[in-house]
Amino acid sequence: MSSIAVIDYGMGNLHSVAKALEHVQPGVEVRVTADPQQVRDADRVLLPGVGAIRDCMAEIRRLGVDAEVAEAIKSGKPFLGICVGFQALMDFSEENGGVDCLGEFPGRVNFFGDTLLDQDNTPLKVPHMGWNQVTQTIDHPLWQGIDDHSRFYFVHSYYVKLAQAERVAATCEYGVPFDVALAHKNVFAVQFHPEKSQHAGLQLLKNFLNWQGQP
Amino acid sequence: MGLAKRIIPCLDVENGRVVKGVKFLDIRDAGDPVEIARRYEQQGADEITFLDITASHEGRETTVHTVERMASEVFIPLTVGGGIRTCEDIRRMLNAGADKVSINTAAVFNPEFVAEAASRFGSQCIVVAIDAKKVSLPGEEDRWEIFTHGGRKPTGLDAVAWAQNMVNLGAGEILLTSMDQDGMKSGFDLGVTRAISEAVHVPVIASGGVGNLDHLVDGVLIGKADAVLAASIFHFNEYTIPEAKRYMQARGIEMRL
Numbered sequence: 001m002s003s004i005a006v007i008d009y010g011m012g013n014l015h016s017v018a019k020a021l022e023h024v025q026p027g028v029e030v031r032v033t034a035d036p037q038q039v040r041d042a043d044r045v046l047l048p049g050v051g052a053i054r055d056c057m058a059e060i061r062r063l064g065v066d067a068e069v070a071e072a073i074k075s076g077k078p079f080l081g082i083c084v085g086f087q088a089l090m091d092f093s094e095e096n097g098g099v100d101c102l103g104e105f106p107g108r109v110n111f112f113g114d115t116l117l118d119q120d121n122t123p124l125k126v127p128h129m130g131w132n133q134v135t136q137t138i139d140h141p142l143w144q145g146i147d148d149h150s151r152f153y154f155v156h157s158y159y160v161k162l163a164q165a166e167r168v169a170a171t172c173e174y175g176v177p178f179d180v181a182l183a184h185k186n187v188f189a190v191q192f193h194p195e196k197s198q199h200a201g202l203q204l205l206k207n208f209l210n211w212q213g214q215p
Numbered sequence: 216m217g218l219a220k221r222i223i224p225c226l227d228v229e230n231g232r233v234v235k236g237v238k239f240l241d242i243r244d245a246g247d248p249v250e251i252a253r254r255y256e257q258q259g260a261d262e263i264t265f266l267d268i269t270a271s272h273e274g275r276e277t278t279v280h281t282v283e284r285m286a287s288e289v290f291i292p293l294t295v296g297g298g299i300r301t302c303e304d305i306r307r308m309l310n311a312g313a314d315k316v317s318i319n320t321a322a323v324f325n326p327e328f329v330a331e332a333a334s335r336f337g338s339q340c341i342v343v344a345i346d347a348k349k350v351s352l353p354g355e356e357d358r359w360e361i362f363t364h365g366g367r368k369p370t371g372l373d374a375v376a377w378a379q380n381m382v383n384l385g386a387g388e389i390l391l392t393s394m395d396q397d398g399m400k401s402g403f404d405l406g407v408t409r410a411i412s413e414a415v416h417v418p419v420i421a422s423g424g425v426g427n428l429d430h431l432v433d434g435v436l437i438g439k440a441d442a443v444l445a446a447s448i449f450h451f452n453e454y455t456i457p458e459a460k461r462y463m464q465a466r467g468i469e470m471r472l
């Protein structure tokens with residue numbers, strides 16, 4: 001039976017993601033941990049995160065999670081980032097007056113802004129909160145069994161723009177088009193919360209647990 | 216294509232049991248909140264709100280366990296409200312598996328609590344619940360006031376200004392409970408719903424007095440709500456969630472079906 005390390009750097013609700021993993025693969029060994037050895041020993045690594053990026057990055061650095069993430073990505077084992085765990089992989093976020101992130105992938109995290117409008121020119125609410133449609137831009141093992149344009153649950157005020165278009169695995173639109181999934185070698189990362197996205201989300205987590213890290 | 220409007224069934228829970236009654240057909244235990252939440256999830260509810268009306272300290276322990284059980288079996292967002300007064304209360308609910316907490320009376324008596332909670336846990340999980348009632352007389356300009364204690368105690372606070380104040384302090388969402396002057400099951404007060412929704416940049420959930428599916432439609436189309444919360448119309452099987460969603464979609468509202 002495989003094991004997965006859910007990296008715990010003190011931000012957010014890790015219970016849900018751990019329970020969702022156990023639900024889709026009963027018997028899977030889920031370790032919620034920041035211990036480098038436990039992360040190293042796991043077959044798969046998941047980087048979650050909610051809250052403000054400045055606080056997240058401060059805890060990531062304080063606990064040495066930055067080195068663990070870099071090592072896990074380099075190791076070739078399947079790696080999944082969720083929400084702030086996706087944003088943190090970029091170079092830079094404009095949240096909290098500007099925060100340097102892990103720089104694992106070239107890209108920026110931008111604010112939706114106060115003047116976002118839909119097609120009818122009605123102001124859009126920020127945070128982008130609720131179920132939106134996700135357009136898959138590539139074939140990938142993590143999209144297996146998930147219909148294109150399925151709805152996933154989002155809650156965020158900042159969005160990712162990847163510098164390299166070939167790494168975009170899905171997009172979404174909320175006043176502006178933005179990138180909601182990244183795929184590169186053994187890394188997959190998403191802006192939405194699969195653990196809160198019912199069937200489609202649980203299918204993605206199941207795909208992750210069955211994935212060997214090949215594109 | 217875009218963000219869907221949400222339907223949120225609300226469960227009133229006391230000492231780990233749903234009160235006010237839920238009468239689904241063929242449900243094993245109509246009083247178990249986890250069983251009911253699972254049923255709503257299967258029907259396509261977009262979120263679940265769990266309102267804890269337990270008064271005793273021991274009862275609160277039960278609530279934490281109920282939230283834990285629910286979060287292990289229900290994979291849509293879960294909001295817990297009722298009795299949230301300190302950051303420690305919030306931490307316990309989030310650790311148990313809640314995604315958001317709803318702060319009500321505590322915000323009225325101590326607005327700084329909202330700021331503290333938002334900076335510590337992030338605005339995305341801080342919902343501020345507001346009970347508003349119309350206080351202007353016929354012929355006067357519309358004015359709504361914040362009430363506490365289940366809508367019994369007026370506070371003198373203007374509802375629209377208060378909602379803006381809560382958002383400035385860090386609320387990520389407003390849960391607005393309003394009721395038309397006529398009382399029960401006559402729909403949302405669309406005036407205050409729209410006034411608050413247009414005054415704040417965060418999502419507004421409309422709640423209170425839903426008696427039929429047109430009330431849900433009006434809440435979104437006229438009240439400009441981002442989500443609608445209802446209890447009894449779903450609990451007593453007057454309408455199912457898929458029925459409500461199809462009805463709303465047929466009237467041009469984007470829904471997750």
